[in-house]
Amino acid sequence: MDNSDILIVEDDVEIAAIMTAYLQNGGYTVSHAENGALGLVYCATASPQLIILDVRMPVMDGWQFLAEIRRRGDTPVIMLTANDDDVDKLSALRIGADDYVVKPFNPAEVVARVQAVLRRTHAVTRSDDVLSSRSLSINVRQHSVIIKAEGIDIASRLTTTEFRLITHFVREPNRVFSRDELLEACFPEGDTLPRTVDSHISKLRRKLDDAGVSGLLQNVRGFGYRLGEGK
Structure with a gap:
């Protein structure tokens, strides 16, 4: 059972609830912020092991959030993109995302991506x-x-x-x-x-x-x- 803390930054409450249920079922503790600004507030007081980040949100979008998080450190980030095209994918990776998932997605796939990114991250930090x-x-x-x-x-x-x-x-x-x-x-x-x-x-x-x-x-x-x- 993995006790890693996952932060979901997503303005769609229904999508966040579905992902939360799947991740909790996989043994993860999960927190939720409805936009990038609230996500940054959370990260200032806690240290999530991984962030699942939507791109299009009010107040502060995913690109702005990712750029700020990368200025602060190297917390792994999985982007949720609405466009299945190279522009969004390449933008996510260039700014510093560790992986991306295209909407609509299978929540089980998101859990698998989380597990893969955390395995890579932990393999580095344990060495x-x-x-x-x-x-x-x-x-x-x-x-x-x-x-x-x-x-x-x-x-x-x-x-x-x-x-x-x-x-x-x-x-x-x-x-x-x-x-x-x-x-x-x-x-x-x-x-x-x-x-x-x-x-x-x-x-x-x-x-x-x-x-x-x-x-x-x-x-x-x-x-x-x-x-x-x-x-």
Whole structure:
């Protein structure tokens, strides 16, 4: 039985009630906020293990809420989108969502997505590996990414997916990873498109550049990506 606290941010009370019932049946404790502003109030006083977030809401929509939550930390977020198109999906992932579900949905699918995201998250937080390359030192348990030359921790600037990506590269600094391998290891389950990898790599590379580590992520034409240095 899982006792993780799930926050549902959804203005449709009926949908929230159905999801709450399914999640509680799966052993989760569940809280509900009817818009993004109330969701932020909840997060300021509690620490949900995962957030299920609707996109279209009054007062504060899901995009605004997600952007603010990502400024505050890396709590896993599953987005509920009304449009089954690449624009909403890519927007959710670019801003920092961990997964997305398209309405109308099967509530049992939402529970399965919650379980999958929490498994990935817990697998990272339980690991006590300290990873190192010439430029970076990563403590997975403490969720830190230290730029060695500057002595600064940039983990708070990274989305959950970006943290998974840089950790994945530093674990095997001499290996070239295909886009499909990166999708499987670092991205939400579902029909995520290979070009989404390029978008996340580009944003991660820009953040590393801004932190003084240029050229760290290299594109190997026809194959994928690699870390541009050994241990």
